[in-house]
Amino acid sequence: MSSEPYKNVYLLPQTNQLLGLYTIIRDKKTARPDFIFYSDRIIRLLVEEGLNHLPVQKQIVETDTSENFDGVSFMGKICGVSIVRAGESMEQGLRDCCRSVRIGKILIQRDEETALPKLFYEKLPEDISQRYVFLLDPMLATGGSAIMATEVLIKRGVKPERIYFLNLICSKEGIDKYHAAFPDVKIVTGALDRGLDEHKYLVPGLGDFGDRYYCV
Ligand code: URA
Known part of the structure; x- marks a missing residue:
């Protein structure tokens, strides 16, 4: 279900199980292996x-009982693109579901002089314009890096939808901000937090995702 008031935002069902998972990763006492x-x-x-x-087409298969099953099959090719560094933490989850999926990378960092996000590196599959793209970044804070990364994809011919x-x-x-810039991009998220603190961290948030996943 799309989440009101946004047309293309899909919020995971807020089950007790999901809430329990977020409770663990948001807890500052949670150590890295559990995080x-x-x-x-x-x-x-x-x-x-x-x-x-993702869109599907009808596919009928014959089962071992010699009966037909009216099924579906996925219609296109996909790839992942992670925003380095925290987005790389999401690559394995994509690989676990989509065997040998291609994964590109985009590195955006804050420019020391302007304090604005700056594109440092991009390495994307050649045929990305013909693929469905799963853009991976665990935290959507100000939207600056996500917007820049999405612009890179669109420049490479990927359709926003x-x-x-x-x-x-x-x-x-x-x-x-992100939805206003790209109303046709689908956002899949598990939590909507109320805002940002003075250091642009999400609140209540969980701190620095990349540090907690890779370093602390
Ligand atoms: N990136 C993070 O890791 N955490 C935030 O709260 C915001 C951006």
Whole structure:
């Protein structure tokens, strides 16, 4: 179900199970092995939800009982694109669902002089314009990097309606800005947080996702 008031925002069902997973990763006392394990479980749910929205065509197969089963098969090719570094944490979740999926990378960092996001590196599959793209970044805070990464994809010929932006937590500010820039991109998320603090961290948030997943 698309989440009101946004046309293309898909919020994971807010079940007690999901709330329990977020409770663990948001808890500052959670150590890195558990942070990784429970984040990975949420990432898997996000990938599965993204896959739910891909177009399919009818496919009939014959079962072992010699009866037909009216099924479907996915209609296109997909790839992942992670926003380095935190987005790389979501690559395995995508690989677990889509065997040998191609994954590109985009590196955006804050320019020291202007304090604005700056594109440092992009490496994307050659035929990306013909693919559905799962854009991976766990936290949507101000929206600056996600917007720049999406612009890179569109410049490479990817249609906005073929982009699925997967993240664990969105700020209201970030989702408003991103959705206004790309109303046709599908955003798949597990949590909408109320805002950002003075350091542009999500609140209540969970701190620095990349640090907690890779370093701390
Ligand atoms: N990136 C993070 O890792 N955490 C935030 O709260 C915002 C951006």
